[in-house]
Amino acid sequence: MAENVSMIGYIRVSKTDGRQVHDLQRDALIAAGVHPERIYQDSISGAREYRPGLNACLAVLAPGDTLVIWKLDRLGRSLRYLVQTVCELTARGIGLKVLTGEGAMIGTTTASGRLMFGIFAALAEFERELIVERTRAGVAAAQTRGKHSGMRFEMTPKKLRLLQKAMSKREKFVLDFVAEIGILKATAHRYVGRDGKLRPTAMRVLEIKGAGEGSLP
Incomplete structure (x- = not known):
């Protein structure tokens, strides 16, 4: 497949001791048309908020570019973080393409991908509302028992x-x-x-x- 200069890739492995390598992800991105010199990488847990490779990748993306990742969990482990990141990319005019895994149906470069992402975002919002609802219910229950009861x-x-x-x-x-x-x-x-x-x-x-x-x- 011909390399596309508007495609920028990001790859990540969790281990920093050499037991995990980026080769599989890198080969998949190159096969999808990403130039090797336009692939950013991290060797860090997806739960960590600060990832220098990802930060550099997001900074260099420009309107019209497409961020290419191997699997959706390479971008992050939190549903809300993924939705936030993709929404921010979309607002900047940047597309997302996921090559494999269940997230391959989610993206912003096709109509069907945008539809799936809409469902994805709705699930994240539903998850947030459940957390807020459970908290309010817990506070109300504690108030009915008296302000001195329960864990302080x-x-x-x-x-x-x-x-x-x-x-x-x-x-x-x-x-x-x-x-x-x-x-x-x-x-x-x-x-x-x-x-x-x-x-x-x-x-x-x-x-x-x-x-x-x-x-x-």
């Missing part, structure tokens, strides 16, 4: 660090985070402002926990 929520420096990162992103990520740790959004805003800055209540937590002063690490 404790804010920690680690939770503050995650909350601060969530607050700097879109509103739905704040809802996801507060649902996962079992607090209300109003509680989250008592610790971190909408601009991501720590409030005095957060600073007191850091002082008590001995996490230092100023911004979080």
Whole structure:
């Protein structure tokens, strides 16, 4: 197949000790028409948010380009992260092509692929709504038992660090985070402002926990 300069590839393996290699993925991308010099790679877990190869790949993509990956899980392990990434690529005019696996039917370069991605995105939204609904139900149940019953929520420096990162992103990520740790959004805003800055209540937590002063690490 002829190489297409508008196609940029990304490959990833989880192991960094040499027990996993990129060859299978690289060969598949080259066979699909991606130039070898336009393939970015990582040797890191898909659960890690910082992946230098992927970050460089996303930065170089331009409108009209197509991101080519071997399997959908090479791009990320979280359903919400995958949907977010693909939506951002689509907004930039960048297509996605998955070569194999169940995700091969999901993409943005064909009408059928866009339809499948729409279903994919709907499932991610459904998953988020279930988390929020379960959290609200749990809070309501706790309130009916009395404010002193149940497990007391404790804010920690680690939770503050995650909350601060969530607050700097879109509103739905704040809802996801507060649902996962079992607090209300109003509680989250008592610790971190909408601009991501720590409030005095957060600073007191850091002082008590001995996490230092100023911004979080």
